[in-house]
Amino acid sequence: MRLRRLTQAAAFAFLTLAMAAVLLALGTILYYILARGAGAISWEFLTSFPRRGMTAGGIFPAIVGTFYLAVGTLIFSLPLGICAAIYLVEYAPQGRAVRLIRMAVNNLAGVPSIVFGLFGLAFFVRLLGLGVSILSGSLTLAFLVLPTIIRASEEALRAVPQEFREGALALGATRWQMIRRVVLPAGLPGVLTGAILALGRAAGETAPIIFTAAVFSARLPNSPLSPVMALPYHLFVMATESIFYEETRPIQYGTAIVLLGLVLALDLVAILVRARLRRGRRW
Amino acid sequence: MIRQAWRERSIRGLFFLAAATSIIILLLIMLFLFGEGLPLFRAYGLWDFLAGQFWAPTAEPPRFGLLPLLLGSLWVTFGALLLAVPLGLGAAIYIAELAPAGLRELLKALVEVLAAIPSVVYGFFALVIIVPWVKASFHLPIGKTALSASLVLGVMALPTIVSLAEDALTGVPRGFREAALALGATKWQTIWRVTVPAALSGISTAVILGAGRAIGETMTVLMVSGMAPIIPHSFLQPVRPLTATIAAEVGEAVWGSPHYHALFALGIVLFLLSLGINLLAEWLTSRYRGVKV
Numbered sequence: 334m335r336l337r338r339l340t341q342a343a344a345f346a347f348l349t350l351a352m353a354a355v356l357l358a359l360g361t362i363l364y365y366i367l368a369r370g371a372g373a374i375s376w377e378f379l380t381s382f383p384r385r386g387m388t389a390g391g392i393f394p395a396i397v398g399t400f401y402l403a404v405g406t407l408i409f410s411l412p413l414g415i416c417a418a419i420y421l422v423e424y425a426p427q428g429r430a431v432r433l434i435r436m437a438v439n440n441l442a443g444v445p446s447i448v449f450g451l452f453g454l455a456f457f458v459r460l461l462g463l464g465v466s467i468l469s470g471s472l473t474l475a476f477l478v479l480p481t482i483i484r485a486s487e488e489a490l491r492a493v494p495q496e497f498r499e500g501a502l503a504l505g506a507t508r509w510q511m512i513r514r515v516v517l518p519a520g521l522p523g524v525l526t527g528a529i530l531a532l533g534r535a536a537g538e539t540a541p542i543i544f545t546a547a548v549f550s551a552r553l554p555n556s557p558l559s560p561v562m563a564l565p566y567h568l569f570v571m572a573t574e575s576i577f578y579e580e581t582r583p584i585q586y587g588t589a590i591v592l593l594g595l596v597l598a599l600d601l602v603a604i605l606v607r608a609r610l611r612r613g614r615r616w
Numbered sequence: 617m618i619r620q621a622w623r624e625r626s627i628r629g630l631f632f633l634a635a636a637t638s639i640i641i642l643l644l645i646m647l648f649l650f651g652e653g654l655p656l657f658r659a660y661g662l663w664d665f666l667a668g669q670f671w672a673p674t675a676e677p678p679r680f681g682l683l684p685l686l687l688g689s690l691w692v693t694f695g696a697l698l699l700a701v702p703l704g705l706g707a708a709i710y711i712a713e714l715a716p717a718g719l720r721e722l723l724k725a726l727v728e729v730l731a732a733i734p735s736v737v738y739g740f741f742a743l744v745i746i747v748p749w750v751k752a753s754f755h756l757p758i759g760k761t762a763l764s765a766s767l768v769l770g771v772m773a774l775p776t777i778v779s780l781a782e783d784a785l786t787g788v789p790r791g792f793r794e795a796a797l798a799l800g801a802t803k804w805q806t807i808w809r810v811t812v813p814a815a816l817s818g819i820s821t822a823v824i825l826g827a828g829r830a831i832g833e834t835m836t837v838l839m840v841s842g843m844a845p846i847i848p849h850s851f852l853q854p855v856r857p858l859t860a861t862i863a864a865e866v867g868e869a870v871w872g873s874p875h876y877h878a879l880f881a882l883g884i885v886l887f888l889l890s891l892g893i894n895l896l897a898e899w900l901t902s903r904y905r906g907v908k909v
Contacts, residue, residue, distance in 0.1 A: 340804060341802050345804065349714070350706070351704075351705075351707045351710060352710040355704070355707045355727065355778065356723075362733065365741060365744075365745055366740075366741060412634075413637055416630070416631050420631035420632055421635055424631055425632075436898065439894055443828050443890045444887060444890050445832025445890055447832070447859045447862050448645065448883050449645075451649065452649065454866065455880070507620060536734075537733075537734030537736070538735075540735075540859070543866075565736040566736075568736050568740055569736050569835060573743070585740065589737050589740050593734070600729065608721075
């Protein structure tokens, strides 16, 4: 009897410690980046151009570049992802073709991001001749985030009660009318969650844009075919390859905070939207 | 009426096309990887690539041996799992079985934050915090080692392992637990003998996908693994994983050169690895899905 209690106490202590270690890892990362980088953040840092060969000044062009890439990614991936989810949920919930599609989506989600980068280089940059540009980078990232959008949209559409569909069909609506007028409006907030998550993912990815979109130093882009600076790539190069990597640590921490803040803010919005959805809906 | 029926069918066709895009993309990726990677073997032996022990793309003659890079990837992934599996499964069991109801959602959200942090930020953190720490603790000349990479990859694999394992544990029917407790088992005996075995397929999937996350990660290993293309035999030496090699060398490889094709050949290896991992995970899930224990 005593032994059983003792074993249980030891096991529970381990589980609690494991949980604490996970939280500690998160806390340590956030603490170091925030504590060391907070001093670098100023209005000027966010809105001015780099000066003296990137060793001073701000990161404005990198912020702009990341914004363009993320929005471009969404333009390509959102309509495609939503339509794919509509097919999977509304038209063909099972069958061999659908099993194959699901398998492709799952595998696509597991393909390493650097492989997307190689693909983007061979296909968009070289074969289609789009060059190192916002367009090439956005298309590459769009392929990368497609599974995220499909899964989130699927979940959102599935959450729409079956009675809604039956009601619409009973009133004589065709399937498309039912989807457009009833299912999509009801599922929209959930679809939005997926879009926001994808936006964060696109903004934070580095490996797929190294060969397809990003350059270390550029002016503001003037067309979709311009290469751009981007926050994650900027941080990477500043921290590893630049000659003054020790001297420019404050700029690196600042860039890390901006990137982290951007991605986490998007995620927080997505989590809040979803939490509201799951709690507040009274169909 | 006929026009409407026709319209409905074409709309359905459009949606099907959108859904099929994922398959098309997957095929396109394969097509381009193989199309750019296979030409390597016109001039360079397949066996020399697969079993080659030296990666020296700029030497004369160049050597494109896969082994040091592949083993480098597997080595850091193995190290990452040593850290992430006990911690991740422990945390997952804690969230599913022990955490007070009010705390559960918060803990899950915090774990999700870990998944949201961009990999370059992890890499940066590892570079400025973990690398100097490893260097000082083990009295090494350089801190960029397999250990540094494994430590940060372990943290990055945590959210995958915790969320998927937690899902699997939560999915075990309540009746199982109640039956065990009614038979006089302690809470821990119930968890260890009933809940965990019942969720085992989901837990294995979690670990496998966690490994996939670590093996495909690029930026962090590029920043902290040390990048020496030697076959690893210790955690305290630098390694050069597949992903990082591609990221570091594509910029300098001349388009169409053997080096360029060799990097795509590495991409093929990486793609097949990830495909294998995903198919294994899917097979595990489907095998146990219908089973009523």
